[in-house]
Amino acid sequence: MSLRTPLSKVRGLGSAKDGTEHWWHQRVTAVANIPLVLIFAFVLINSVGKPHAEVAALLGSPLVVIALLMMIGSITWHMRLGMQVIIEDYISSEGRKIAALMANTFFCAAMAVAGGFAILKLGFAS
């Protein structure tokens, strides 16, 4: 017998085990992604056909490093949330669902760390 009131049990803890955070984070990262991905597209276009030294110099300039770090953080968080919804929609077996959600987190974390490391290395090298 729990001493917690029914309200305290359900507050922010529906079937999804959290409240509107998932939806809200999806929106915040979506808004952040718009300028950040456009900056990355601009950097990519400026790198087309350039030799390594020039690309590395561009990718290593402070403003680009800051923008790309934020982009990697925002897109990996956004895609983790998005894939989580897809997994929850299509995988009904509890065990396989948990395994898929874990794999989702691992993949997104790996992409965030690998991308972040590469950007920092370029930034500190130039």
Place this chain on the structure above:
Amino acid sequence: MTNSDVPRERPLSPHLQVYSPMLTMMMSIVHRITGSALYFGTFLVVWWLIAAASGPAYFDLVNGFFSSWFGRLILFGYTWAAINHMLGGIKHLFWDTGRGFELETVERNARLTLGGSIVLTILLWVIAYGVK
């Protein structure tokens, strides 16, 4: 007494197969598919960044792959997926304000998303080739 524990065939609510395809519904599905494609495509972005951080030899190797016709095809599709997902996302942000749910607006925005993504993708590639 209830029969809730007696297994039996329960009627299922109608799903996708009972609807004829409509643009709005296809764009909704495409939004999820492009999201998934971008998810796995992040690997390519990170691969390219790691190549740039690794030095000229490896960078040339990875750039060689992306410059091949197969690499360009992947990048072209990736660009379109990103732009389509972004425009679809902006549409969702607009919906979040409680606006744009009138049937004609929904239909028009679906067309704008699809048409806009194709035009912007081609434009971006023309610019990229122009810069090169």
